[in-house]
Amino acid sequence: MNTLTMKGHAPDHFRWEESDGVAVVTLTGAERKNPLTFDSYAELRDTFRALAYAEDVKAVVLTGSGENFCSGGDVRDIIGPLTGMDMAGLLRFTRMTGDLVKAIRACPQPVIAAIDGVCVGAGAAIATASDIRLGTPGAKVAFLFTRVGLAGCDMGCCAMLPRIVGQGRASELLFTGRSMRAEEGERWGFFNRLVEPDALREEATALAANLANGPNFAHGMTKTMLNQEWNMSLEAAIESEAQAQAICMQTRDFERAYRAFMEKRSPEFEGD
Numbered sequence: 001m002n003t004l005t006m007k008g009h010a011p012d013h014f015r016w017e018e019s020d021g022v023a024v025v026t027l028t029g030a031e032r033k034n035p036l037t038f039d040s041y042a043e044l045r046d047t048f049r050a051l052a053y054a055e056d057v058k059a060v061v062l063t064g065s066g067e068n069f070c071s072g073g074d075v076r077d078i079i080g081p082l083t084g085m086d087m088a089g090l091l092r093f094t095r096m097t098g099d100l101v102k103a104i105r106a107c108p109q110p111v112i113a114a115i116d117g118v119c120v121g122a123g124a125a126i127a128t129a130s131d132i133r134l135g136t137p138g139a140k141v142a143f144l145f146t147r148v149g150l151a152g153c154d155m156g157c158c159a160m161l162p163r164i165v166g167q168g169r170a171s172e173l174l175f176t177g178r179s180m181r182a183e184e185g186e187r188w189g190f191f192n193r194l195v196e197p198d199a200l201r202e203e204a205t206a207l208a209a210n211l212a213n214g215p216n217f218a219h220g221m222t223k224t225m226l227n228q229e230w231n232m233s234l235e236a237a238i239e240s241e242a243q244a245q246a247i248c249m250q251t252r253d254f255e256r257a258y259r260a261f262m263e264k265r266s267p268e269f270e271g272d
Helices: 038-051 075-082 087-106 122-129 144-148 157-165 167-176 182-188 197-212 216-231 234-248 252-262
Strands: 014-019 022-027 059-064 111-115 118-120 132-135 140-142 179-181
Touching: 014 038, 022 038, 022 197, 038 075, 038 087, 059 122, 059 197, 087 122, 087 216, 111 122, 111 197, 118 122, 122 140, 122 157, 132 182, 132 197, 144 167, 157 167, 179 182, 216 234
Parallel strands: 022 059, 059 111, 111 132, 118 140
Antiparallel strands: 014 022, 140 179
């Protein structure tokens, strides 16, 4: 795979489609609600890492096949083998799953999760790691780690989820493992909005296309600052944003927008 383009990318463990700057990643295995395996974890991680250098992909849609998003780690292919691993093997696995979340957060492209049906466990974690989430009325999100005897602190959920829905709500979801209903998720801010199932992919792709046609360098800067400012004081954040915005003001997209405004037309951004 060329580090400057995703052309020809052909993963073995999920579907990849790319058109006009929008990539659609579709988790597969609909008969088992699109579970993740050791191989799909690693291939997803490597794909999102490669996106950090891809000039031809401007936005990403992450979705599932059939009528579900993702049922989390596959019981037969992952959960069973994990019970027989030593600590070193377990830590290699948990670090790999965390590396997928870090890759989603680190790639400059906005990542839109399009969620229908089951979205649980690791599936809920990668949805949480996405920048924007669209759901359907039938979406059911559960961080069900405690229901299999594990802690709710998996794949960064204890860091990310409170920032999205608040500390108390996140605590309830992570302690109980219960399902968050779709309307509840929208009210709490987990879902940006709900759409009907037959319109989900179209809505997500249209949003991604709108973002892809925007100032892509600036979008990447926005995502970077959203990540970095988690650990900053307000004073440090304001100074960092001043520097980031000054960098963006040197791009030709900034000049293009000015010229378009003066000529009373919509700007045509090119990402530089």
